[in-house]
Amino acid sequence: MSTQQPPSSLTERRKAATQLDIAHAAAELFAVRGPDATTAEEIARRAGVALRTFYRYFRSKQDAxxxxxxxxxxxxxxxxxxxxxxxxxxxxxxxxxxxxxxxxxxxxxxxxxxxxxxxxxxxxxxxxxxxxxxxxxxxxxxxxxxxxxxxxxxxxxxxxxxxxxxxxxxxxxxxxxxxxxxxxxxxxxxxxxxxxxxxxxxxxxxxxxxxxxx
Missing domain, CATH: 1.10.357.10 (Tetracycline Repressor, domain 2)
Structure with a gap:
């Protein structure tokens, strides 16, 4: 497998930025509540994205x-x-x-x-x-x-x-x-x-x- 390349197009950069926003939101909630008490809906809300956007990028709250x-x-x-x-x-x-x-x-x-x-x-x-x-x-x-x-x-x-x-x-x-x-x-x-x-x-x-x- 080749080394991962940074996003090249504007669309790819926006996608990567959205994924990172979701990841930060998940990490913040996990730190306060733990994974069990955190829902995907709460992560999406904190990241400022729709729940369908969350599941477009991640399979589960842990995956976020x-x-x-x-x-x-x-x-x-x-x-x-x-x-x-x-x-x-x-x-x-x-x-x-x-x-x-x-x-x-x-x-x-x-x-x-x-x-x-x-x-x-x-x-x-x-x-x-x-x-x-x-x-x-x-x-x-x-x-x-x-x-x-x-x-x-x-x-x-x-x-x-x-x-x-x-x-x-x-x-x-x-x-x-x-x-x-x-x-x-x-x-x-x-x-x-x-x-x-x-x-x-x-x-x-x-x-x-x-x-x-x-």
Whole structure:
């Protein structure tokens, strides 16, 4: 699967903006009431759209937050895709993970805290948890061609897939672990610190091959 491209036409941009408005409305209501006590009608009303518009874009109220959960994956994959082949795959992975999970401003910190809230809500909501797993699976699939390009033919297809899976799981596990704590968005126990630790441990067995081009 190729990397996701930003909306190009005005119609696509408007569609993406509407989806994001709905996602923010859902996340806000989930944070206050929880998914069980929130209805699709309430989400649509808060987002300022008709209920039929809501269901045009999303299958369920839980599915409505998928754009927010996917945003971080899209950002870090874009950072990795911007790296040039030959810069060192392991180094590129670490830099992209660290930068994407950093919180240099209020907007970035708010996005991480919103993700924490959704992951906490997902603990008691199987449907929301399924959305989270689906977002991660899709991210892993989109990451494969990015890793393959950076590997520049030096790794087998199986190794490329393993690296994409490991990198995706490193971020997923780090965010889930962080969500279960009260650690800040920066410093010890932060998402970026945990993700780098997970990445290095998961790729430890392939360190020689991954770092061979560095």
């Amino acid at each position: 937050v998928s754009p927010l959960l996917a945003a971080g994956a899209d950002r870090w994959r874009a950072l990795l895709a911007a790296a040039e082949p030959g810069t060192g795959l392991l180094r590129a992975l670490e830099a992209a993970v660290e930068q994407s999970l950093a919180a240099p401003d209020e907007e970035a910190a708010g996005a991480l805290l919103r993700t924490r809230g959704l992951l906490r809500a997902a603990e008691d909501d199987p449907a929301l948890r399924a959305v989270w797993y689906r977002v991660n699976q899709e991210s892993e699939e989109r990451l494969v061609p990015v890793v393959a390009r950076l590997a520049d033919g030096r790794l087998e297809a199986l190794q490329v897939r393993l690296i994409a899976a490991a990198a995706t799981d490193a971020i997923r596990i780090a965010l889930e672990t962080w969500a279960g704590t009260d650690a800040d968005v920066t410093g010890d126990g932060s998402p970026s610190t945990l993700a780098l630790r997970c990445l290095r441990q998961l790729l430890g067995g392939m360190e020689g091959r991954v770092a061979a081009d560095e």
